[in-house]
Amino acid sequence: MIFCPLPGTPLITQGFGQNPELYASFGFAGHDGIDFGVPEGTVTYAPHDGKATVKDDGTNGYGLHLVIDDGKRRSLLAHLSECSVQNGQSVYQGDPIGKSGKSGNSSGPHVHWSYKILKNGVVQNQDNGYAGAVDVTEFTRLWLDKDLHHDAEYTEDAEQYLSMTFAANQYLQNPARHIG
Ligand SMILES: [Zn+2]
Secondary structure (H helix, E strand, C coil): CCCCCCCCCCCEEECCCCCHHHHHHHCCCCCCCEEECCCCCCEEECCCCEEEEEEECCCCCCCEEEEEECCCEEEEEEEEEEECCCCCCEECCCCEEEEEECCCCCCCCEEEEEEEEEECCEECCCCCCCCCECCCHHHHHCCCCCCCCCCHHHHHHHHHHHCCCCCCCCCCCCHHHCCC
């Protein structure tokens, strides 16, 4: 199961799949994740366990970003101002991993979160127009206002969600799945 990387009710400033014209140049059918508009320096948490890979694209792309991968799922948290974990470190769900910022190609402070489902380390849904990134907006909303460490009652939902297969644009066809 996964947590929202930000506690409380973070504002979603760009939803999954939005602005297809902007993302065509990156080879995506639209925005490949969820953007949370939070002030610079907001503590950001690991959505799930995994091994950390820290990358810094400088003023390009995702800027200072962290990838967390446990062979079953992979999260990318981008545009950070600080990353408090080391490359190769094991991180655990709910661990603070750094602080939000506006590094890389970013119009303002926010956290970008991409989420991919893996099977035996292999990214699934690779041909979905988002290089395998899937929309976890609905799932994330389950977690808003929830204590980051209370997960038990959501286990079934999470398993159901994680076992779903995602057809290309499946989520874009259902406006009810989008916020704003
Ligand atoms: Zn984004």
